[in-house]
Amino acid sequence: MSRLALPVSVLAAVALTAAACSDSTSPASVSLSAVNPAPDAVAVSTATTVTLTFDHRMQDGMEQYVDMHQGGITGAVVPMNCGWNAGQTTLTCTPMGPLAAGAPYMIHVGCGMTDAQGHMMDMDNWTTRGGEWATSGMMGGNHAGQPIGMMGAGWMHGSHYGMMFTFTTV
Numbered sequence: 056m057s058r059l060a061l062p063v064s065v066l067a068a069v070a071l072t073a074a075a076c077s078d079s080t081s082p083a084s085v086s087l088s089a090v091n092p093a094p095d096a097v098a099v100s101t102a103t104t105v106t107l108t109f110d111h112r113m114q115d116g117m118e119q120y121v122d123m124h125q126g127g128i129t130g131a132v133v134p135m136n137c138g139w140n141a142g143q144t145t146l147t148c149t150p151m152g153p154l155a156a157g158a159p160y161m162i163h164v165g166c167g168m169t170d171a172q173g174h175m176m177d178m179d180n181w182t183t184r185g186g187e188w189a190t191s192g193m194m195g196g197n198h199a200g201q202p203i204g205m206m207g208a209g210w211m212h213g214s215h216y217g218m219m220f221t222f223t224t225v
Contacts, residue, residue, distance in 0.1 A: 085111040085170035086177050090162065092222040094185025099222045101156055105135070105148040111170040112143045120165030121148060127161055128193050128219060143171065154224050162220040163189060178218045189216040
């Protein structure tokens with residue numbers, strides 16, 4: 056065996072292992088790049104829409120892991136109609152009626168959402184940009200009236216149940 060044979064075979068094994076790990080369990084590769092209304096915004100129109108922009112095409116059905124609550128995470132869920140743009144990178148949600156004036160609202164984005172290739176989303180950078188992690192303690196064991204265990208994989212990743220973004224209407 057030549058001197059090069061062993062290092063080359065070790066590198067080939069490492070490359071094969073790395074390629075085998077590039078599935079939905081690999082590190083997050085998609086990020087939430089914009090949230091509108093902006094986190095902590097005030098004087099937001101009662102006729103506002105919610106727009107979330109992602110840096111990769113998102114998997115079909117991920118809109119089910121976005122909701123809006125009046126008040127905090129335990130507040131009433133605001134009924135919305137949501138739809139993707141053609142590239143499935145921007146989700147626009149329109150409340151089914153006007154929001155209450157002078158009221159706090161919270162957008163809840165499930166952190167288990169995945170891109171079109173099944174990769175998990177990274178929202179860590181939002182903790183310094185106005186987002187806050189949702190934890191089971193904040194929800195009192197429930198989310199929108201359902202036990203946390205019934206929320207599904209799209210809401211939870213690790214110890215978090217998504218990222219929260221608050222705003223207040225005018």
